[in-house]
Amino acid sequence: SEAQTRALIAKAEKYGSGNGLADIDKYQLGTAWLPIALKLAQAIRDAHVGTKDDTVTLDDAHARALKPLLQMTPTFGLTGISDLRERLFNDLGRPTPR
Numbered sequence: 001s002e003a004q005t006r007a008l009i010a011k012a013e014k015y016g017s018g019n020g021l022a023d024i025d026k027y028q029l030g031t032a033w034l035p036i037a038l039k040l041a042q043a044i045r046d047a048h049v050g051t052k053d054d055t056v057t058l059d060d061a062h063a064r065a066l067k068p069l070l071q072m073t074p075t076f077g078l079t080g081i082s083d084l085r086e087r088l089f090n091d092l093g094r095p096t097p098r
Contacts, residue, residue: 005048011069012041029068036065067092 014020016038024031040062046052058066070085 005044007073008069009041009045009048011073012037012044012065015069015072016041016065023072024068027068027071029071033065033068036061037069040065063088063092 015024016034016036018034021031024034040056043052043056043062047056056062066084067088070088073085
């Protein structure tokens with residue numbers, strides 16, 4: 001949805017810019033993915049507003065940046081984002097409670 005896309009862009013920009021480090025530390029997500037999250041945010045924004053190709057390739061690096069973003073996103077199995085979250089967790093591993 002429009003709102004979910006904008007929220008995902010905002011989250012990727014926030015964390016990719018180095019903001020929200022307390023959240024990242026809380027969930028012990030590391031920081032290696034942050035520069036890729038910022039690039040992912042820009043790619044999604046470009047596709048969303050139509051300034052570039054209308055598809056975003058979800059390669060391994062983008063998937064590994066998207067996974068922690070979705071880990072910090074409450075979902076309850078009712079949205080396309082939660083479906084994507086489940087598929088990424090199945091492919092890349094489910095986080096364990098700490």
